[in-house]
Amino acid sequence: MHPFIHIFGKEIAAYAVMSLLGILACAIAIYLLNRTQPLRKDQFSHIAAASLLGLLLGGHFLYGITRLPDILSALGDGQLNFSSFHGINDFFSLYFGGLVYFGGLFGALAGGYLYCRYSRLNTRTYMNALAPAIPLFHAFGRIGCFLAGCCYGIASDCGFTYTHALSEAANNIKRFPVQLLESLLEFALFILLAFLLVKFRNRYSLVRIYLLCYSLIRFLDEFLRGDEIRGFLGPFSTSQWISLIILACLAFERIRKRRKLL
Amino acid sequence: MKICPNCNTANVDTVNFCTQCGRPLGDVPVTPQKQHAAVGNDDNIFALASLILGIFSIITYWAAYFNVLSLLAGIVGILLGIKARNSILPGEKGRGLANAGFVCSVIGVIFCCIGVFTCTLCSVCSTYMH
Numbered sequence: 001m002h003p004f005i006h007i008f009g010k011e012i013a014a015y016a017v018m019s020l021l022g023i024l025a026c027a028i029a030i031y032l033l034n035r036t037q038p039l040r041k042d043q044f045s046h047i048a049a050a051s052l053l054g055l056l057l058g059g060h061f062l063y064g065i066t067r068l069p070d071i072l073s074a075l076g077d078g079q080l081n082f083s084s085f086h087g088i089n090d091f092f093s094l095y096f097g098g099l100v101y102f103g104g105l106f107g108a109l110a111g112g113y114l115y116c117r118y119s120r121l122n123t124r125t126y127m128n129a130l131a132p133a134i135p136l137f138h139a140f141g142r143i144g145c146f147l148a149g150c151c152y153g154i155a156s157d158c159g160f161t162y163t164h165a166l167s168e169a170a171n172n173i174k175r176f177p178v179q180l181l182e183s184l185l186e187f188a189l190f191i192l193l194a195f196l197l198v199k200f201r202n203r204y205s206l207v208r209i210y211l212l213c214y215s216l217i218r219f220l221d222e223f224l225r226g227d228e229i230r231g232f233l234g235p236f237s238t239s240q241w242i243s244l245i246i247l248a249c250l251a252f253e254r255i256r257k258r259r260k261l262l
Numbered sequence: 263m264k265i266c267p268n269c270n271t272a273n274v275d276t277v278n279f280c281t282q283c284g285r286p287l288g289d290v291p292v293t294p295q296k297q298h299a300a301v302g303n304d305d306n307i308f309a310l311a312s313l314i315l316g317i318f319s320i321i322t323y324w325a326a327y328f329n330v331l332s333l334l335a336g337i338v339g340i341l342l343g344i345k346a347r348n349s350i351l352p353g354e355k356g357r358g359l360a361n362a363g364f365v366c367s368v369i370g371v372i373f374c375c376i377g378v379f380t381c382t383l384c385s386v387c388s389t390y391m392h
Contacts (some may be wrong), residue, residue, distance in 0.1 A: 004342035016376040023372075037271040042352075046344045049368055053337060056375065089330050119348070 005147075022140030026133040029190075033197055034129050043121060047130060050115035051108040051224040058107015059099035066238075067095045086224060103240045105134070124202050131206035132193040135214070137188035144178035154226035155180035167227065174235035178224040185217050212250055264290045264352060281352045309346035309360035312368040315339030316366025323373040335376040339367030 002010045030044060057076035064071070072078050081087030112130065116123045145151040149165025160177055162170045193206050194211070221239045233241055263272045266280035273281055275292050279378030286375050319336035323329055373391045 019376065020372075037272070037284070040269055040271050040282055042271070042282065042347065044366070045368075046347070049344060049364070052371065053340065053367070056337075058370075092330050231333050 006052050006054075015141075015144040018147065019142030020140055022137040022144075025140060026124065027139050029194070030130060030133055033132060033194055034058075037129070037201075039125065039129060042119070043119060043126065044130065047112045047115050047121075047126060048133075051112040051130075054107040054109070054114075055104040056107070058110065059101070059104030060096045061107075062100040062103025063098040064096040071095050102239065108134075124205060127200055128197060128258055129204045131210055132197060134210055135186040135189040135193065139183045139190065142179045142183035142186065146177055147184070150227070151179055152226050157257070161253055169227070169259020173226075176224055178221055178226075181191050181224070182217065182221050185221075186214075189213050189217070197218045208250060214245040215250075219243040219247075264292055265291065270309050271325055272351055274351050277353065305346050306348040306356040306359065309350065309356050312339045312343035312363025312367055313359060315342070316362075316363050316368075316370050319370025319374060320366060323370060329374055333371065335381045336367050336370035336374055339363060340371060343367050 001008060005014050005017050007017075034041065034044075038209075080091060081113050082091070091155060109127075113123055142151075149162045150167050152162070152165065152167065152170040153159065153196060155173045156176040157174065159175045161172060161174045163172065165171050189210065189235050196204060196209065219240050222237050222243075223238075236244070263276070265281060266271055266285055266287065268285040269280065270344065271280060271281040271282040272309035273287065277287060279286055286315065305361060309344045317338040319332040319339060323336075338376045343360060346356070347364055350360050
Protein backbone atom coordinates (compact mmCIF):
# COMPACT_ATOMS: atom_id res chain seq x y z
CA MET A 1 0.00 0.00 0.00
CA HIS A 2 2.24 2.74 1.31
CA PRO A 3 5.59 1.21 2.16
CA PHE A 4 7.02 4.66 2.78
CA ILE A 5 5.55 7.62 4.56
CA HIS A 6 6.66 11.12 3.61
CA ILE A 7 7.20 13.42 6.55
CA PHE A 8 8.78 16.85 6.13
CA GLY A 9 10.06 15.82 2.72
CA LYS A 10 11.88 12.74 4.03
CA GLU A 11 10.88 9.21 3.15
CA ILE A 12 10.61 6.89 6.12
CA ALA A 13 9.60 3.24 6.06
CA ALA A 14 6.00 2.88 7.22
CA TYR A 15 7.06 -0.13 9.24
CA ALA A 16 9.48 1.95 11.27
CA VAL A 17 6.86 4.62 11.88
CA MET A 18 4.32 2.06 13.10
CA SER A 19 6.89 0.39 15.33
CA LEU A 20 7.79 3.70 16.95
CA LEU A 21 4.13 4.58 17.39
CA GLY A 22 3.67 1.17 18.94
CA ILE A 23 6.45 1.80 21.44
CA LEU A 24 4.89 5.15 22.34
CA ALA A 25 1.47 3.56 22.77
CA CYS A 26 2.95 0.82 24.96
CA ALA A 27 4.73 3.33 27.18
CA ILE A 28 1.52 5.31 27.68
CA ALA A 29 -0.56 2.16 28.28
CA ILE A 30 1.85 0.68 30.81
CA TYR A 31 2.07 3.98 32.63
CA LEU A 32 -1.71 4.30 32.86
CA LEU A 33 -2.31 0.70 33.87
CA ASN A 34 0.24 0.77 36.69
CA ARG A 35 -0.12 4.33 37.86
CA THR A 36 -1.72 3.47 41.19
CA GLN A 37 0.45 0.48 42.07
CA PRO A 38 3.38 0.55 44.52
CA LEU A 39 5.76 -0.94 42.00
CA ARG A 40 9.35 -0.02 41.25
CA LYS A 41 8.58 1.88 38.09
CA ASP A 42 12.25 2.69 37.52
CA GLN A 43 12.68 -1.02 36.84
CA PHE A 44 10.04 -1.06 34.08
CA SER A 45 12.37 0.51 31.56
CA HIS A 46 15.10 -1.94 32.58
CA ILE A 47 12.77 -4.91 32.06
CA ALA A 48 11.73 -3.43 28.72
CA ALA A 49 15.37 -2.93 27.68
CA ALA A 50 16.26 -6.49 28.71
CA SER A 51 13.24 -7.71 26.74
CA LEU A 52 14.39 -5.70 23.72
CA LEU A 53 17.82 -7.33 23.87
CA GLY A 54 16.21 -10.74 24.28
CA LEU A 55 13.94 -10.04 21.33
CA LEU A 56 16.90 -9.18 19.11
CA LEU A 57 18.87 -12.22 20.20
CA GLY A 58 15.96 -14.66 19.94
CA GLY A 59 14.41 -13.32 16.76
CA HIS A 60 17.61 -12.99 14.76
CA PHE A 61 19.03 -16.25 16.08
CA LEU A 62 15.94 -18.21 15.11
CA TYR A 63 16.03 -16.57 11.70
CA GLY A 64 19.65 -17.67 11.34
CA ILE A 65 18.55 -21.20 12.17
CA THR A 66 15.93 -21.11 9.41
CA ARG A 67 18.74 -20.05 7.05
CA LEU A 68 21.08 -22.81 8.25
CA PRO A 69 20.95 -24.77 4.98
CA ASP A 70 22.05 -21.64 3.08
CA ILE A 71 24.82 -20.94 5.56
CA LEU A 72 26.17 -24.47 5.34
CA SER A 73 26.10 -24.50 1.55
CA ALA A 74 27.84 -21.12 1.39
CA LEU A 75 30.40 -22.44 3.86
CA GLY A 76 30.94 -25.45 1.62
CA ASP A 77 31.31 -23.27 -1.47
CA GLY A 78 33.88 -21.12 0.28
CA GLN A 79 31.82 -18.00 -0.31
CA LEU A 80 32.01 -16.76 3.25
CA ASN A 81 34.55 -14.03 3.88
CA PHE A 82 35.55 -13.51 7.48
CA SER A 83 38.89 -11.86 6.84
CA SER A 84 37.62 -8.31 6.61
CA PHE A 85 35.23 -6.44 8.86
CA HIS A 86 33.09 -5.77 5.83
CA GLY A 87 32.83 -9.50 5.28
CA ILE A 88 31.73 -10.18 8.84
CA ASN A 89 29.16 -7.40 8.68
CA ASP A 90 27.76 -8.78 5.43
CA PHE A 91 27.57 -12.29 6.86
CA PHE A 92 25.42 -11.16 9.77
CA SER A 93 23.25 -8.88 7.65
CA LEU A 94 22.54 -11.58 5.11
CA TYR A 95 22.02 -14.67 7.24
CA PHE A 96 20.79 -13.13 10.46
CA GLY A 97 19.17 -10.02 9.07
CA GLY A 98 15.57 -11.08 9.43
CA LEU A 99 13.48 -11.75 12.47
CA VAL A 100 11.13 -14.60 13.28
CA TYR A 101 8.27 -13.47 15.48
CA PHE A 102 8.20 -16.48 17.82
CA GLY A 103 11.95 -16.31 18.31
CA GLY A 104 11.62 -12.65 19.19
CA LEU A 105 8.66 -13.29 21.49
CA PHE A 106 10.34 -16.00 23.52
CA GLY A 107 13.60 -14.09 23.52
CA ALA A 108 11.78 -11.05 24.91
CA LEU A 109 9.95 -13.10 27.56
CA ALA A 110 13.20 -14.78 28.54
CA GLY A 111 15.04 -11.45 28.69
CA GLY A 112 12.41 -9.84 30.89
CA TYR A 113 12.14 -12.89 33.13
CA LEU A 114 15.90 -13.19 33.58
CA TYR A 115 16.20 -9.52 34.40
CA CYS A 116 13.48 -9.83 37.06
CA ARG A 117 15.33 -12.75 38.58
CA TYR A 118 18.66 -10.88 38.42
CA SER A 119 17.17 -7.85 40.16
CA ARG A 120 15.23 -9.97 42.64
CA LEU A 121 11.85 -8.66 41.57
CA ASN A 122 8.67 -10.70 41.90
CA THR A 123 8.42 -12.15 38.39
CA ARG A 124 4.62 -12.64 38.40
CA THR A 125 4.01 -9.04 39.49
CA TYR A 126 6.38 -7.35 37.07
CA MET A 127 5.76 -9.59 34.07
CA ASN A 128 2.03 -9.09 34.57
CA ALA A 129 2.50 -5.33 34.79
CA LEU A 130 4.17 -5.29 31.39
CA ALA A 131 2.28 -8.10 29.65
CA PRO A 132 -0.45 -5.96 27.99
CA ALA A 133 2.28 -4.21 26.02
CA ILE A 134 3.02 -7.35 24.02
CA PRO A 135 -0.21 -7.57 22.02
CA LEU A 136 -0.45 -3.78 21.80
CA PHE A 137 2.96 -3.46 20.18
CA HIS A 138 2.26 -6.40 17.90
CA ALA A 139 -1.00 -4.82 16.76
CA PHE A 140 0.86 -1.71 15.62
CA GLY A 141 3.47 -3.93 13.96
CA ARG A 142 0.76 -5.73 11.97
CA ILE A 143 -0.54 -2.42 10.64
CA GLY A 144 3.04 -1.76 9.57
CA CYS A 145 3.02 -5.15 7.82
CA PHE A 146 -0.14 -4.16 6.00
CA LEU A 147 1.30 -0.85 4.84
CA ALA A 148 4.59 -2.39 3.80
CA GLY A 149 3.08 -5.35 1.99
CA CYS A 150 4.55 -8.28 3.84
CA CYS A 151 2.84 -11.17 5.68
CA TYR A 152 0.08 -10.79 3.13
CA GLY A 153 -3.14 -12.75 2.81
CA ILE A 154 -4.51 -15.19 0.26
CA ALA A 155 -6.11 -14.04 -2.96
CA SER A 156 -9.72 -13.21 -2.31
CA ASP A 157 -12.62 -11.21 -3.64
CA CYS A 158 -12.71 -8.78 -0.75
CA GLY A 159 -9.44 -7.04 -0.11
CA PHE A 160 -6.73 -4.78 -1.45
CA THR A 161 -4.28 -5.03 -4.32
CA TYR A 162 -0.67 -4.14 -3.77
CA THR A 163 1.43 -2.52 -6.45
CA HIS A 164 4.61 -1.71 -4.54
CA ALA A 165 4.70 -4.38 -1.86
CA LEU A 166 7.97 -5.21 -0.12
CA SER A 167 7.51 -8.81 -1.26
CA GLU A 168 7.11 -8.73 -5.02
CA ALA A 169 5.00 -11.88 -5.05
CA ALA A 170 2.19 -9.97 -3.38
CA ASN A 171 1.63 -7.49 -6.16
CA ASN A 172 -1.26 -7.23 -8.58
CA ILE A 173 -3.54 -9.73 -6.88
CA LYS A 174 -6.49 -8.77 -4.76
CA ARG A 175 -5.63 -10.03 -1.28
CA PHE A 176 -7.50 -10.41 1.96
CA PRO A 177 -6.00 -8.02 4.58
CA VAL A 178 -5.11 -10.73 7.08
CA GLN A 179 -2.64 -8.36 8.74
CA LEU A 180 -5.47 -6.02 9.67
CA LEU A 181 -7.50 -8.93 11.00
CA GLU A 182 -4.63 -10.01 13.20
CA SER A 183 -4.09 -6.43 14.32
CA LEU A 184 -7.74 -6.17 15.37
CA LEU A 185 -7.54 -9.44 17.31
CA GLU A 186 -4.37 -8.25 19.02
CA PHE A 187 -6.02 -5.00 20.05
CA ALA A 188 -8.84 -7.08 21.53
CA LEU A 189 -6.29 -9.23 23.33
CA PHE A 190 -4.66 -6.10 24.70
CA ILE A 191 -8.00 -4.92 26.07
CA LEU A 192 -8.55 -8.33 27.66
CA LEU A 193 -5.13 -8.35 29.34
CA ALA A 194 -5.48 -4.74 30.46
CA PHE A 195 -8.87 -5.51 32.01
CA LEU A 196 -7.53 -8.60 33.80
CA LEU A 197 -4.54 -6.64 35.05
CA VAL A 198 -6.59 -3.82 36.50
CA LYS A 199 -9.32 -6.03 37.95
CA PHE A 200 -7.35 -9.02 39.25
CA ARG A 201 -3.74 -7.80 39.35
CA ASN A 202 -1.68 -10.91 40.07
CA ARG A 203 -4.22 -13.66 40.27
CA TYR A 204 -3.56 -14.92 36.73
CA SER A 205 -0.38 -15.19 34.76
CA LEU A 206 -1.13 -12.78 31.93
CA VAL A 207 1.81 -14.07 29.94
CA ARG A 208 0.23 -17.54 29.87
CA ILE A 209 -3.11 -16.09 28.83
CA TYR A 210 -1.38 -14.15 26.08
CA LEU A 211 0.43 -17.27 24.81
CA LEU A 212 -2.79 -19.25 24.85
CA CYS A 213 -4.81 -16.67 22.93
CA TYR A 214 -2.05 -15.73 20.51
CA SER A 215 -1.25 -19.33 19.58
CA LEU A 216 -4.92 -19.86 18.74
CA ILE A 217 -5.08 -16.64 16.74
CA ARG A 218 -1.87 -17.47 14.88
CA PHE A 219 -2.88 -21.04 14.11
CA LEU A 220 -6.21 -19.96 12.66
CA ASP A 221 -5.08 -16.94 10.66
CA GLU A 222 -2.19 -18.81 9.06
CA PHE A 223 -4.86 -20.47 6.91
CA LEU A 224 -5.65 -17.03 5.53
CA ARG A 225 -2.02 -16.18 4.77
CA GLY A 226 -0.91 -16.09 1.16
CA ASP A 227 2.87 -15.99 1.47
CA GLU A 228 4.15 -19.49 0.78
CA ILE A 229 7.81 -18.44 0.81
CA ARG A 230 7.96 -19.38 4.49
CA GLY A 231 8.49 -22.95 5.51
CA PHE A 232 5.82 -25.59 5.34
CA LEU A 233 6.23 -28.90 7.17
CA GLY A 234 3.53 -31.24 6.01
CA PRO A 235 -0.02 -29.84 6.32
CA PHE A 236 0.92 -26.87 8.51
CA SER A 237 3.35 -23.98 8.24
CA THR A 238 6.19 -23.66 10.74
CA SER A 239 4.32 -20.96 12.66
CA GLN A 240 1.33 -23.26 12.97
CA TRP A 241 3.51 -26.06 14.30
CA ILE A 242 5.06 -23.69 16.82
CA SER A 243 1.58 -22.54 17.88
CA LEU A 244 0.52 -26.15 18.37
CA ILE A 245 3.63 -26.88 20.41
CA ILE A 246 2.94 -23.87 22.63
CA LEU A 247 -0.68 -24.95 23.16
CA ALA A 248 0.49 -28.45 23.99
CA CYS A 249 3.03 -27.14 26.52
CA LEU A 250 0.41 -24.95 28.18
CA ALA A 251 -2.04 -27.85 28.39
CA PHE A 252 0.68 -30.14 29.74
CA GLU A 253 1.62 -27.66 32.43
CA ARG A 254 -2.01 -27.15 33.42
CA ILE A 255 -2.62 -30.90 33.70
CA ARG A 256 0.50 -31.33 35.79
CA LYS A 257 -0.62 -28.59 38.13
CA ARG A 258 -4.04 -30.19 38.58
CA ARG A 259 -2.40 -33.52 39.37
CA LYS A 260 -0.14 -31.94 41.99
CA LEU A 261 -3.00 -30.22 43.76
CA LEU A 262 -5.01 -33.44 43.92
CA MET B 263 19.74 5.17 52.15
CA LYS B 264 16.14 4.54 53.19
CA ILE B 265 14.38 1.42 51.89
CA CYS B 266 10.67 1.98 51.41
CA PRO B 267 8.61 -0.72 53.19
CA ASN B 268 5.85 -0.38 50.60
CA CYS B 269 7.62 -0.88 47.31
CA ASN B 270 11.15 -1.83 48.38
CA THR B 271 12.85 0.98 46.50
CA ALA B 272 16.08 2.47 47.78
CA ASN B 273 15.87 6.21 48.36
CA VAL B 274 18.49 8.74 49.37
CA ASP B 275 18.59 9.81 53.01
CA THR B 276 17.33 13.31 52.39
CA VAL B 277 13.85 12.56 50.99
CA ASN B 278 10.72 12.48 53.12
CA PHE B 279 8.55 10.51 50.66
CA CYS B 280 9.41 7.48 48.55
CA THR B 281 10.33 8.54 45.02
CA GLN B 282 8.47 5.59 43.49
CA CYS B 283 5.26 5.09 45.45
CA GLY B 284 4.99 8.22 47.57
CA ARG B 285 4.78 6.56 50.98
CA PRO B 286 5.97 8.87 53.78
CA LEU B 287 9.39 7.81 55.00
CA GLY B 288 9.48 9.60 58.33
CA ASP B 289 9.59 6.38 60.33
CA VAL B 290 12.08 4.54 58.11
CA PRO B 291 15.57 4.04 59.51
CA VAL B 292 18.60 4.96 57.46
CA THR B 293 20.49 1.88 56.30
CA PRO B 294 24.18 2.44 55.55
CA GLN B 295 25.21 1.62 51.99
CA LYS B 296 28.10 -0.68 51.17
CA GLN B 297 30.38 1.84 49.51
CA HIS B 298 29.52 5.36 48.63
CA ALA B 299 31.32 8.56 47.89
CA ALA B 300 29.13 11.40 46.69
CA VAL B 301 31.77 12.54 44.25
CA GLY B 302 33.84 10.02 42.35
CA ASN B 303 31.39 7.16 42.71
CA ASP B 304 32.70 4.27 40.63
CA ASP B 305 29.43 3.86 38.85
CA ASN B 306 29.63 7.33 37.34
CA ILE B 307 32.14 5.78 34.97
CA PHE B 308 29.51 3.29 33.81
CA ALA B 309 27.07 6.14 33.34
CA LEU B 310 29.55 8.07 31.24
CA ALA B 311 30.52 5.01 29.20
CA SER B 312 26.87 4.27 28.60
CA LEU B 313 26.33 7.81 27.30
CA ILE B 314 29.33 7.66 25.00
CA LEU B 315 28.32 4.30 23.57
CA GLY B 316 24.74 5.45 23.16
CA ILE B 317 25.71 8.59 21.28
CA PHE B 318 28.10 6.57 19.14
CA SER B 319 25.39 4.13 18.16
CA ILE B 320 22.95 6.95 17.32
CA ILE B 321 25.52 8.77 15.20
CA THR B 322 26.76 5.74 13.28
CA TYR B 323 23.67 3.56 12.90
CA TRP B 324 23.34 4.43 9.23
CA ALA B 325 26.93 3.51 8.32
CA ALA B 326 26.54 0.76 5.78
CA TYR B 327 29.69 -1.15 6.54
CA PHE B 328 29.95 -1.27 10.26
CA ASN B 329 26.49 -0.82 11.71
CA VAL B 330 26.77 -4.18 13.45
CA LEU B 331 29.41 -2.40 15.53
CA SER B 332 26.92 0.38 16.26
CA LEU B 333 24.40 -2.22 17.37
CA LEU B 334 26.95 -3.84 19.68
CA ALA B 335 27.89 -0.46 21.10
CA GLY B 336 24.24 0.29 21.75
CA ILE B 337 23.72 -3.07 23.47
CA VAL B 338 26.72 -2.59 25.76
CA GLY B 339 25.52 0.95 26.41
CA ILE B 340 22.14 -0.40 27.55
CA LEU B 341 23.76 -2.91 29.92
CA LEU B 342 26.05 -0.32 31.44
CA GLY B 343 23.19 2.16 31.67
CA ILE B 344 21.05 -0.34 33.59
CA LYS B 345 23.94 -1.04 35.95
CA ALA B 346 24.53 2.66 36.52
CA ARG B 347 20.83 3.45 37.07
CA ASN B 348 20.49 0.63 39.58
CA SER B 349 23.38 1.80 41.73
CA ILE B 350 23.01 5.58 41.46
CA LEU B 351 19.85 6.57 43.31
CA PRO B 352 17.55 9.39 42.21
CA GLY B 353 18.95 12.52 43.78
CA GLU B 354 22.59 11.53 43.75
CA LYS B 355 25.23 12.92 41.46
CA GLY B 356 25.44 11.02 38.19
CA ARG B 357 21.80 9.98 38.03
CA GLY B 358 21.13 12.34 35.15
CA LEU B 359 24.17 11.03 33.29
CA ALA B 360 23.02 7.45 33.82
CA ASN B 361 19.52 8.28 32.58
CA ALA B 362 20.89 10.02 29.51
CA GLY B 363 23.22 7.13 28.73
CA PHE B 364 20.45 4.58 29.10
CA VAL B 365 18.03 6.52 26.89
CA CYS B 366 20.62 7.23 24.18
CA SER B 367 21.67 3.59 24.10
CA VAL B 368 18.07 2.38 23.76
CA ILE B 369 17.42 4.88 20.97
CA GLY B 370 20.67 3.80 19.28
CA VAL B 371 19.74 0.11 19.41
CA ILE B 372 16.25 0.80 18.04
CA PHE B 373 17.68 2.94 15.21
CA CYS B 374 20.22 0.24 14.42
CA CYS B 375 17.51 -2.38 14.21
CA ILE B 376 15.31 -0.30 11.94
CA GLY B 377 18.26 0.89 9.89
CA VAL B 378 20.16 -2.35 9.51
CA PHE B 379 17.33 -4.78 9.17
CA THR B 380 14.72 -3.67 6.69
CA CYS B 381 11.87 -5.42 8.35
CA THR B 382 11.79 -5.76 12.10
CA LEU B 383 8.99 -8.17 12.67
CA CYS B 384 8.80 -10.67 9.87
CA SER B 385 11.15 -13.14 8.24
CA VAL B 386 9.50 -12.94 4.82
CA CYS B 387 10.68 -9.43 4.05
CA SER B 388 14.33 -10.31 4.26
CA THR B 389 13.90 -12.63 1.30
CA TYR B 390 13.39 -9.36 -0.50
CA MET B 391 16.87 -8.30 0.54
CA HIS B 392 18.39 -10.54 -2.07
